Amino acid sequence: MSGSTQNQAQPSPSPSAIVRTDDESSVVARLKQKIRTDGPITVASFMDIALSDPDGGYYATRDPLGVAGDFTTAPEISQIFGELVGLWCVDTWQSMGAPNAFAVVELGPGRGTLMADALRAMRAMRQVSTCHAAASVHLVETSPVLRESQQRMLAGENITWHTSLPDLGRMPAIYIANEFFDALPIHQYVKLDGDWCERVVALDPTHEHFSFTLDQNRTFPLRDVTKLLADAEDGTIFEYSPTVRSSIDDIARLLFLHGGAGLIIDYGYTRHATGQTLQAVRKHRPVDPLDDPGNCDLTAHVNFQLLSETATSAGIKVWGPIDQGNFLQKLGIQTRAATLLKTATVSQAHDIRTAVTRLIAPAEMGALFKVMALSDSGVSHLAGFEPDA
Numbered sequence: 001m002s003g004s005t006q007n008q009a010q011p012s013p014s015p016s017a018i019v020r021t022d023d024e025s026s027v028v029a030r031l032k033q034k035i036r037t038d039g040p041i042t043v044a045s046f047m048d049i050a051l052s053d054p055d056g057g058y059y060a061t062r063d064p065l066g067v068a069g070d071f072t073t074a075p076e077i078s079q080i081f082g083e084l085v086g087l088w089c090v091d092t093w094q095s096m097g098a099p100n101a102f103a104v105v106e107l108g109p110g111r112g113t114l115m116a117d118a119l120r121a122m123r124a125m126r127q128v129s130t131c132h133a134a135a136s137v138h139l140v141e142t143s144p145v146l147r148e149s150q151q152r153m154l155a156g157e158n159i160t161w162h163t164s165l166p167d168l169g170r171m172p173a174i175y176i177a178n179e180f181f182d183a184l185p186i187h188q189y190v191k192l193d194g195d196w197c198e199r200v201v202a203l204d205p206t207h208e209h210f211s212f213t214l215d216q217n218r219t220f221p222l223r224d225v226t227k228l229l230a231d232a233e234d235g236t237i238f239e240y241s242p243t244v245r246s247s248i249d250d251i252a253r254l255l256f257l258h259g260g261a262g263l264i265i266d267y268g269y270t271r272h273a274t275g276q277t278l279q280a281v282r283k284h285r286p287v288d289p290l291d292d293p294g295n296c297d298l299t300a301h302v303n304f305q306l307l308s309e310t311a312t313s314a315g316i317k318v319w320g321p322i323d324q325g326n327f328l329q330k331l332g333i334q335t336r337a338a339t340l341l342k343t344a345t346v347s348q349a350h351d352i353r354t355a356v357t358r359l360i361a362p363a364e365m366g367a368l369f370k371v372m373a374l375s376d377s378g379v380s381h382l383a384g385f386e387p388d389a
């Protein structure tokens with residue numbers, strides 16, 4: 001059943017030898033070439049190339065957000081989302097002891113909408129205007145197309161861009177990540193005759209289409225969820241993302257060394273779990289994840305227990321996760337909406353109410369999306385994470 005040695009007898013074509021048919025994207029050609037050369041590739045490798053290949057990867061080549069794109073995120077639904085995150089930053093800065101200089105670092109900022117709304121709200125907090133003055137803003141973005149959108153959206157702001165988590169010396173920082181971790185590659189493992197083997201992507205016999213197969217030579221590396229895995233039935237899928245783990249570990253280490261906090265918002269599950277969550281979306285509709293790599297968004301639900309355990313092992317305090325609906329209500333989404341409604345036209349009022357419902361209703365984004373915060377051990381209060389009254 002293992003396909004990892006398939007086609008290895010063939011000579012390895014050099015990158016310049018990639019052959020593309022007219023209707024084939026460069027990402028499809030690259031994936032096919034890699035599979036023909038190396039044999040079936042992991043789901044993580046498939047995701048990574050499909051999303052991030054510099055020449056044709058999904059994020060590298062387009063702005064996928066909004067009604068005309070493939071999916072809509074919370075900051076694109078309402079300005080209130082980014083404003084509340086901005087107020088959260090001000091409050092957190094105070095909890096950090098109001099340092100004279102600190103960084104706000106956003107990972108995967110999309111169009112820059114969240115940051116634009118957050119900075120406006122931070123600036124408007126007159127009684128703590130020193131917070132805005134103390135902040136330097138850093139965006140971590142690999143997509144050149146989205147960087148351009150961010151530059152337009154944040155024109156006039158003093159921003160530094162990075163392709164990976166920046167080293168800011170000893171500066172304390174607040175890290176923000178909304179719908180970032182779901183875009184990082186995951187591995188999938190399938191239980192087969194009592195063993196876990198890796199699910200990989202191969203080419204079907206015609207070499208036209210991608211298909212899933214299993215590689216029995218690749219076994220599952222993580223030990224601390226063995227009870228869950230031992231109890232699972234044959235055929236069960238388990239997902240694991242070393243990239244998510246190492247990203248959180250990097251943030252946690254920086255927080256441990258230099259202080260600060262992180263806010264992570266994403267769809268996901270709060271305990272280790274089995275089941276497959278890899279999904280592809282195009283034009284707001286689900287599509288087959290293997291059908292059109294490079295032209296659809298590929299994501300997986302985030303394992304918040306993995307985040308929490310990784311941060312705790314690095315000596316970092318973990319807050320939540322709590323439901324997004326609960327978090328936004330504690331931050332005062334209804335009060336902010338009421339203020340906006342006072343000056344809204346009938347149609348704007350309808351839009352504001354619809355947006356708030358979308359963000360907080362349990363049947364919409366309110367319960368699926370979770371909010372987790374991280375902080376150094378000196379932080380004793382974080383807005384939104386107070387116990388329920």
Ligand code: SAH
Pocket residue numbers: 052059065073074075076107108109110111114140141142143146163177178179180183184
């Ligand atoms: N946070 C935004 C956008 C979410 S889409 C919002 O809420 O609207 C995912 C974002 O992560 C995009 O900006 C994408 O280009 C970026 N991204 C994906 N993989 C990345 C990586 N490995 N490093 C940095 N940015 C990445």
